[in-house]
Amino acid sequence: MSMTPPLLSVRNLSKSFxxxxxxxxxxxxxxxxxxxxxxxxxxxxxxxxxxxSGSGKSTLGRCLLRLMxxxxxxxxxxxxxxxxxxxxxxRSMRKRMQIIFQDPYSSLNPRMTVKDILSExxxxxxxxxxxxLREKRIYELLDLCGLRRESIQKxxxxxxxxxxxxxxxxxxxxxxxxxxxxxxxxxxxxxxxxAQIINLLQxxxxxxxLTYLFIAHDLKVVExxxxxxxxxxxxxxVESADADELYRNPKHPYTQALLSSIPVLDPDAKHTKIxxxxxxxxxxxxxxxxxxxxxCIKAQAVCSEKRPNLDDLKVQGRVKPHLAACHFAK
Amino acid sequence: MSSLLTVKGLSTxxxxxxxxxxxxxxxxxxxDxxxxxxxxxxSGCGKSATALSxxxxxxxxxxxxxxxxxxxxxxxxxHFSNRKMREIRGREIAMIFQEPMTSLNPVFTIGNQVREAxxxxxxxxxxxxxxxxxxxxxxxGLSSPEKRVDDYPHQLSGGMxxxxxxxxxxxxxxxxxIADEPTTALDVTVQAQILSLLKELQQKLDMxxxxxxxxxxVVAEMAHxxxxxxxxxxxxxxxxxxxxxxxxxxxTRGLLQSVPRLSDxxxxxxxxxxxxxxxxIVPSLHELPQGCRFQDRCSYVGxxxxxxxxxxxxxxxxxEHSVRCLRELxxxxx
Numbered sequence: 001m002s003m004t005p006p007l008l009s010v011r012n013l014s015k016s017f018x019x020x021x022x023x024x025x026x027x028x029x030x031x032x033x034x035x036x037x038x039x040x041x042x043x044x045x046x047x048x049x050x051x052x053s054g055s056g057k058s059t060l061g062r063c064l065l066r067l068m069x070x071x072x073x074x075x076x077x078x079x080x081x082x083x084x085x086x087x088x089x090x091r092s093m094r095k096r097m098q099i100i101f102q103d104p105y106s107s108l109n110p111r112m113t114v115k116d117i118l119s120e121x122x123x124x125x126x127x128x129x130x131x132x133l134r135e136k137r138i139y140e141l142l143d144l145c146g147l148r149r150e151s152i153q154k155x156x157x158x159x160x161x162x163x164x165x166x167x168x169x170x171x172x173x174x175x176x177x178x179x180x181x182x183x184x185x186x187x188x189x190x191x192x193x194x195a196q197i198i199n200l201l202q203x204x205x206x207x208x209x210l211t212y213l214f215i216a217h218d219l220k221v222v223e224x225x226x227x228x229x230x231x232x233x234x235x236x237x238v239e240s241a242d243a244d245e246l247y248r249n250p251k252h253p254y255t256q257a258l259l260s261s262i263p264v265l266d267p268d269a270k271h272t273k274i275x276x277x278x279x280x281x282x283x284x285x286x287x288x289x290x291x292x293x294x295x296c297i298k299a300q301a302v303c304s305e306k307r308p309n310l311d312d313l314k315v316q317g318r319v320k321p322h323l324a325a326c327h328f329a330k
Numbered sequence: 331m332s333s334l335l336t337v338k339g340l341s342t343x344x345x346x347x348x349x350x351x352x353x354x355x356x357x358x359x360x361x362d363x364x365x366x367x368x369x370x371x372x373s374g375c376g377k378s379a380t381a382l383s384x385x386x387x388x389x390x391x392x393x394x395x396x397x398x399x400x401x402x403x404x405x406x407x408x409h410f411s412n413r414k415m416r417e418i419r420g421r422e423i424a425m426i427f428q429e430p431m432t433s434l435n436p437v438f439t440i441g442n443q444v445r446e447a448x449x450x451x452x453x454x455x456x457x458x459x460x461x462x463x464x465x466x467x468x469x470x471g472l473s474s475p476e477k478r479v480d481d482y483p484h485q486l487s488g489g490m491x492x493x494x495x496x497x498x499x500x501x502x503x504x505x506x507x508i509a510d511e512p513t514t515a516l517d518v519t520v521q522a523q524i525l526s527l528l529k530e531l532q533q534k535l536d537m538x539x540x541x542x543x544x545x546x547x548v549v550a551e552m553a554h555x556x557x558x559x560x561x562x563x564x565x566x567x568x569x570x571x572x573x574x575x576x577x578x579x580x581x582t583r584g585l586l587q588s589v590p591r592l593s594d595x596x597x598x599x600x601x602x603x604x605x606x607x608x609x610x611i612v613p614s615l616h617e618l619p620q621g622c623r624f625q626d627r628c629s630y631v632g633x634x635x636x637x638x639x640x641x642x643x644x645x646x647x648x649x650e651h652s653v654r655c656l657r658e659l660x661x662x663x664x
Contacts, residue, residue, distance in 0.1 A: 052517035160611050190372035191544060195588035195607035202604070217517065224590035224605065247592065261522035263547025265591060265664075267570045275526055276519045278473070279487045 005079070006040035007211050008064070008179060013037045013073035015056075015063050019284065031283045033059040035235035036073070038310075043178070046205065046212040048226030048243065050219055050258070054283060056235040057215045061181040064213070065097050066090050077179070095125045098172035102184035104164035108156040114142075114167055115152045121174045141170040146200060162193035169200065179211045186221060198225060219262050223247050228320075231255050234283070234291040237310060239329075241322035251313055251322065251329040253296045290326070298328050333360035334538050335384070335423075335506060340398035342376075342383045345391070351615050352396070353379040355562045358642075361506070361555070366532065366539040368549040368570075370585075371559035374612060377542045380559075381508050384540075385425050386415035402506075421451050424499035428511035430491035434483040440467075440494045441479025447501040466497040471527055489520035493527070500531065507532075508540045513548065525552060546589060550574055558582050561613055561623040564642060568651030577662055578645055578653045580628045584608035586664065622655070630657045 015034040033056045041047050051057050062068040064075055066082060075082045077097065085093060101107040108117060118138045121127075128134040142149055145166040156164055165185060172180055182201065186194040202225060204210060216222050222229060223243055230240035231252065239252040250256045257274040276295045281287050287294055293303035312321040313329055342354040354376040361367045369377040382388050383395050386407065400407040407418065419425075427433045435443060444463045448454065454462065460479075467475035470493040483491055492512060499507055509528065513521035525548065532539055541552055549556055550570065557567040558579065566579040577583045587606040610627040619625055621636040628635070634656055642654040 052519065162611065190612075191546075191585060192372060192588050192608040193611070195605040196609075198590075199605055199607055219518065220590045220592055223592060257519060259592075261518045262592060263521075263525075263545065263551045265546055265550050265574065265586065265589065267550045267553070267574050269550070273522055273526070275522050279489055279520070 004042065007043045007078055008041040008213075009074075009076040010040075010064065011038045011074040011076075013060065013063060013070050013075065015059055015068065015070045029284055032235050032286065033283075034063060034070070037232075037235075037237055038073075039230060039237065039240065041179075041211060041213060043211055044205070044209055045228065046214050046226045048222035048229040049213060049215045049232060050217060050222050050229060051232030052217060052258075052280065054280065055232040057232050058183055060232070061099065061183050061213060061215050064181060065094060065099055067099070092125065095175045096177050097179045097181070098175065098177040099181040099183060100165075100168050100172050100185045103188050104161055104168050105156075105188075107168055108164060110156055113153055113155055114147075117156075117167060117171055118142075118174055121171060125175050127175060137174070141174055144173065144204070145170040146196075160193075161189050162196055165189060165197050166200065169197075169204070173204065173208070176208075177210070179213075181213045181215065183215045184217070185214075187216065187218060194221070201225065219259065231258065234280070234286065236291065236325065237323075238292065238326070239322075239324045240310075241315075242318070242320055245315070245318055245320075245322055249315065249322075251315075251324040252292075252326050253298050253328075254292050255324075257295075298326075300327070302327055332363055334363040334403070335540075336360040336399075336401040337380070337384070338399045338401070340380065340383060340400065341396045342379050342388065342393065343396045344379070344389075344393045346616075348616055350396075353562055353615065354383065357398070357557075357559075357562075357564055359555075359557050359564065359567060361538055361540060363505075363538055364532070364536050365554040366541055366552050367555045367557065368553035369540065369542045369557050369559060370544065370546065370549050372544055372612060374561075374615075375559040376562040377559050378510055381425065381510055381540065381542055385419060385423060385508065386410065386412070387419075387425075420447060420499075420504065421502045422504055423506040423508065424502070424504035425508040425510065426492070426495045426499050426512050428514050430488060430495050430515070431483065433495055434491060436483055439480050439482055440486070441481075444479075444494065444498050444501060447498045451502040462501070466501055467494070469500070469531070470494070470497045471523075472497070487520075488516050489523060492516065492524055496524075496527065496531070500535070503535065504537070506538045506540065508542070510542045511544070512541070514543070514545070521548075528552070546585060558585070561618065562615065563623065563654065564652075565624065565654045566652065567642070568646075569649050572646070572649050572651045575662070576651070578651070578659055579624075579655050580630050580657070580659070581608070581624050583659070583662065584627070591664075630655075630659070632656075 013034055014036055016030045016032045019029050019031050049057050063070040118141055122134055128137045139149055147166050186197050214225055226243045229243045229246045230237045233254050239255045250259055257276050260274045278295050289304045289306055290308050293299040308325045308327045310323045310325040312323055315322045338358050340354055340357045341352055343350040343352050357380055371377050384400055395408055441463050445459050448459050448462055463479055464475045472478050472493050513524050553570040556570050556573040557564045560581050566582045577586055588608055608627050621638055622640055625631045625635045640654050640656050642652050645651045645653050
């Protein structure tokens, strides 16, 4: 492992939601959205987090910034235990941790001009208090994110989806964060615009030394942008490794199925797809043992009894760990 | 191969703030019997409007076909009355939509909704209808269909709802199935299930399909023929291999280049770190430039492109590969 301490360290993070069912909301069941997740994130790195809808990726992202309070577990950011901070302290911590959301339509206030939108974070954190300096900073941000300077007086509805996502990125960058959670930042955009935003995020990372947690369900985009990738299924990380290694040499049967289902841009491609049987199990009644065993082609008796640990497979020739949670992964 | 559906010079307009606006302009294509045609393009390019025009489902008062013909087995559907169209819809041409949640009625069981589709077109007894419903649900791969018929849409997952939609569409053995982004709202493993189901059904029932999608991976997997749309027009069309191996319109090339490719398992290193994005944005239908509609985003643009609209010309007679571009581009290397 690297000698430098990680920028962000997550240990055993869990989050569940209460679901009320039945009349009078009497029978209460819990939905385990994030279930004992641990990982490290180093400075300047992009960790891609993939998984299907409902796998808990977004909940995890929100728990990191304490936009949602986790039930248990630790998030350590640059040596600081976030769960011990007061709400006020946490707010100033968010100067260093920002988030970009999926939907650039609902995450911008329609009644605010671009100037207001970009001034707000500066105001909250008491940055660039002087009027001239603040204006200068806003122009800087617009330049940085490839928006025209005239945009400053416009309202969100005057922009296209891609441009709005640029505004969201500019807003996140306004306070000069070290770490940004990108929660499906391009999934609402058309393909030709997606590429523009991905390039922008990569340029910004290079220029400003940013660290990303990149949450997405598009496996092609994640491979492109990430240095490391973690796969979530049912609230747990089931596999994680360097992007290269994970995509070339997937070890968990779920990752294998996921990668094989991506449609390839070649009409002559003759790859065998692993079509998973059935639907993901209901999160309200999680199966015993490995949560994937009911859809898994390799499942044996042990899989329905014992939950596999996320262990390093010690893959030959790999310095960095390749973790997988499967009884049969080698 | 005979063409089952031929669209000729179709233009469809919608009423917007500033008057009627052409969302589809001069679109022509044909779908051969038993084959799949994919309409590809980004949001607002007119692919769904084309499908709604074929189905006769344009919003009354707000949408209308302004020119062109839609020939289905020798008849021009454009001139069909509502009543005549109702006989075509479902029985001859059926359609499934992107969002299976909003296309199903939440207050009726799925069995009820599939039964309705059958009862509308076929003269069967109640028990016959019930049997046919179960049979249809089984055909689309719904597990224990005898029990599922009494479920409500909210009790099903997204993938299962889309299966129900497909069952409804197939209820009267249509000749043509139009699928408008059928897997866009679904996860990739469920998408794989639905796509393989559609392929299987097509072969079994000898069905003709028009698949509308923005995902070029889905196109490569499903299509026999492809039409690429941009700002209301077809800019390139041809057999699927031609489109992917020899894309000849700058927009098609741009689309193919802006999608990250999974690294080849056999190649030693990861591919280039930068995507080749298409600069700029799609022009608004209100402010279309004179000449080629892709001119502002095109790296091959010249004075001639701004003079007049390039025609959709056949490039290769042998394979019917047509391109709407004045330039003869260099050979394609992905």
